Amino acid sequence: MLSIQELSYLHPNKDVLFQHLNCTINTSAKVALIGNNGSGKSTLLKIISGELLPSSGTLKVENLPYYVPQIFGQFNHLTIAQSLKIENKLNALSQILNGDISEENYAILNDDWTIEERCKEALEYWQLFDLDLSQKLSSLSGGQKTKVFLAGILIHQPSFFILDEPSNHMDSTGRKLLYTFIEKSKSTIIVVSHDRKLLNLIDTTYELSPSGISIYGGNYDFYKSQKEIEKNALNSSIQNTEKALRKAKEKERETRERKEKVDARGKKKQIKSGVPKVMMNKMKNDAENSSSKLSGVHQDKIGGISKDLHALRSNVSSIDKMKFGFNKSTLHKGKLIFNAININIKYNKKYLWKEDLTIEINSGERIAIKGNNGTGKTTLIKLILGSLSPENGTFKRAENKSVYIDQDYSLIDSSLTVYEQVQKHNSSALLEHEVKVRLNRFLFPKEEWDKPCSALSGGERMRLMLCCLTVNTTSPDIIILDEPTNNLDIQNIEILTAAILEYQGTLLVVSHDDYFLEKINIERTIELK
Incomplete structure (x- = not known):
C-alpha cells in the first residue's frame, strides 16, 4: 500500500510545483495519474520511486516500485543487462556453471537460478528476439528501450511498478502487448499516459492539479463524463x-x-x-x-x-476559451488529389512494400496511415507531398497547398520569438493588434510574445502552429500529421482534436493512437505491410 500525506515539492529556485498532496493507493490497485504538462506528474513518480526527496510531507510505501521512466537517455552508456540491474547475477550464474563456486557468486545469485530463462521469456514477450543483453542501450530505438524496461517487470516480478508514458514510442503491435500486459497484471500499478485507450483499462483515475489530487472512481471515459x-x-x-x-x-x-x-x-x-x-x-x-x-x-x-x-x-478550460476559425480550402470536395496504381520504391535494391500500392485520395477525406515501424509510412508521405517519386507504376498528383506537421512541430522556427513566428505566416496582412488578439486566443498572453520559440514545450509549439495556420489567407488543402500526439499531454491533445474537427480540408494522419483517430472522425485507413 502507498500512503501520501501533506506532500509538497519545491524546485531548487523555491518555486512550488505542488503542495499538501494527500492520497492512498491500495495493494493491487491500478491507478491512472493524469494532469496538465507542468503539474508535476513525473516529479511525483520520482518521489514515489525514491529517486527524489519531497520538500515536506510524508510518504509510506511497503515496497519500492519498479520504475519505467519516460526518458532513457541517462542509460544510453549502459548495456541492456546493466540498465536492468541483472548483469551481476548473470555473471555470477555463468561463473558458477563454469566451476567457480565461490561464496561471493552464490551470494550475488541469491538462489535465482531461473534468471536466464526469465530474461529470454521477457524479451520474447515484448518481441525483442534479436537483442543481446551485452548490447548498449544507445543502439536501440525509443520503442525498443521502452520494451526493454517493460521486460524488466517480467524479470524482477515486482509487486508494485510505475509506468511513465509507456506507449509513447510504441507501434500498434507493441501497444496491444502493453494493453494485455496491464490487464493481466496482479501488481499495484501507477500509470502516467496520454494514451486514452490505455487509460480506459485502468479502474481509478487520479487528477493532479494546483488544488491537489482529485480521485475519480472509474476509467478515463468515466473521468471525462464527471x-x-x-x-x-x-x-x-x-x-x-x-x-x-x-x-x-x-x-x-x-x-x-x-x-x-x-x-x-x-x-x-x-x-x-x-x-x-x-x-x-x-x-x-x-x-x-x-x-x-x-x-x-x-x-x-x-x-x-x-x-x-x-x-x-x-x-x-483552455479548450473552451480557444477559437480556431480556419478558412476554407480552395479545392472543392471530392477532387482527385493523389492517384497511384501499382507503385513501389526500392531501398538497398529491395522493394519497400511486399505488394505494389494502389491508392486514391480525394479532397475532403480523413485518412489514417497505419503500419508497424519500417513499413514505409514516411516514404508514402513523401510521395503524397511530391518530394519523392515511385520507381514503378503510374502516379498522378494534383497541385495543392500542403502542410506536413511532424511530432516535434518542426514548422516552428526556434530562432524566432512567438510574435515573430506568427507574423511570418501573416499572409492575410492582419494588423498588429489583430495578430495579438489571435495570440491571446491561443493562450499566449502579452508576457509570452517575446518568448523564444526554442523555449516552448511540445504543447505550446502545437498551439503556436495552429495559430500560424489561422492567420494565413487560406487554409492548407492537405494537412498531414505524423504522430501528432506523442509529445502532448491530454489537455493539448484535446485542443488539437478540437482544431482538427473544425478543419474542413483533406486530413492524413500517421498515428498508433486509435482513440485519437476515432475522435477526429477518420473515415478510412491505409494499412502498410
Whole structure:
C-alpha cells in the first residue's frame, strides 16, 4: 500500500510545483495519474520511486516500485543487462556453471537460478528476439528501450511498478502487448499516459492539479463524463453570477435615479418654503453623504459579485476559451488529389512494400496511415507531398497547398520569438493588434510574445502552429500529421482534436493512437505491410 500525506515539492529556485498532496493507493490497485504538462506528474513518480526527496510531507510505501521512466537517455552508456540491474547475477550464474563456486557468486545469485530463462521469456514477450543483453542501450530505438524496461517487470516480478508514458514510442503491435500486459497484471500499478485507450483499462483515475489530487472512481471515459458534469455546473454558475451582476448594476442605477429624483423634488420644495441658505447647504451635504453611502453599499455588492465571476471564469478550460476559425480550402470536395496504381520504391535494391500500392485520395477525406515501424509510412508521405517519386507504376498528383506537421512541430522556427513566428505566416496582412488578439486566443498572453520559440514545450509549439495556420489567407488543402500526439499531454491533445474537427480540408494522419483517430472522425485507413 502507498500512503501520501501533506506532500509538497519545491524546485531548487523555491518555486512550488505542488503542495499538501494527500492520497492512498491500495495493494493491487491500478491507478491512472493524469494532469496538465507542468503539474508535476513525473516529479511525483520520482518521489514515489525514491529517486527524489519531497520538500515536506510524508510518504509510506511497503515496497519500492519498479520504475519505467519516460526518458532513457541517462542509460544510453549502459548495456541492456546493466540498465536492468541483472548483469551481476548473470555473471555470477555463468561463473558458477563454469566451476567457480565461490561464496561471493552464490551470494550475488541469491538462489535465482531461473534468471536466464526469465530474461529470454521477457524479451520474447515484448518481441525483442534479436537483442543481446551485452548490447548498449544507445543502439536501440525509443520503442525498443521502452520494451526493454517493460521486460524488466517480467524479470524482477515486482509487486508494485510505475509506468511513465509507456506507449509513447510504441507501434500498434507493441501497444496491444502493453494493453494485455496491464490487464493481466496482479501488481499495484501507477500509470502516467496520454494514451486514452490505455487509460480506459485502468479502474481509478487520479487528477493532479494546483488544488491537489482529485480521485475519480472509474476509467478515463468515466473521468471525462464527471468533468463534463463539473463543466456544465461551472457554466451554470457563471450564467447565474452574470445574471446576478446585471441585476445588481440595474438595481444600483435604479436606486441612484430614484434618489436623484427625490432630492430634486426636495430641493424645489425647500426653495418654495423659504428655508434659510445655511440649512439648505446642510441638507445638501446630508443628501450627498447619504447618496455616497448608498452608492458604496451597491459598489461593494457589485465588486463582490464581479470577484466571484472572475474566479469562476478562471476555472474555464483552455479548450473552451480557444477559437480556431480556419478558412476554407480552395479545392472543392471530392477532387482527385493523389492517384497511384501499382507503385513501389526500392531501398538497398529491395522493394519497400511486399505488394505494389494502389491508392486514391480525394479532397475532403480523413485518412489514417497505419503500419508497424519500417513499413514505409514516411516514404508514402513523401510521395503524397511530391518530394519523392515511385520507381514503378503510374502516379498522378494534383497541385495543392500542403502542410506536413511532424511530432516535434518542426514548422516552428526556434530562432524566432512567438510574435515573430506568427507574423511570418501573416499572409492575410492582419494588423498588429489583430495578430495579438489571435495570440491571446491561443493562450499566449502579452508576457509570452517575446518568448523564444526554442523555449516552448511540445504543447505550446502545437498551439503556436495552429495559430500560424489561422492567420494565413487560406487554409492548407492537405494537412498531414505524423504522430501528432506523442509529445502532448491530454489537455493539448484535446485542443488539437478540437482544431482538427473544425478543419474542413483533406486530413492524413500517421498515428498508433486509435482513440485519437476515432475522435477526429477518420473515415478510412491505409494499412502498410
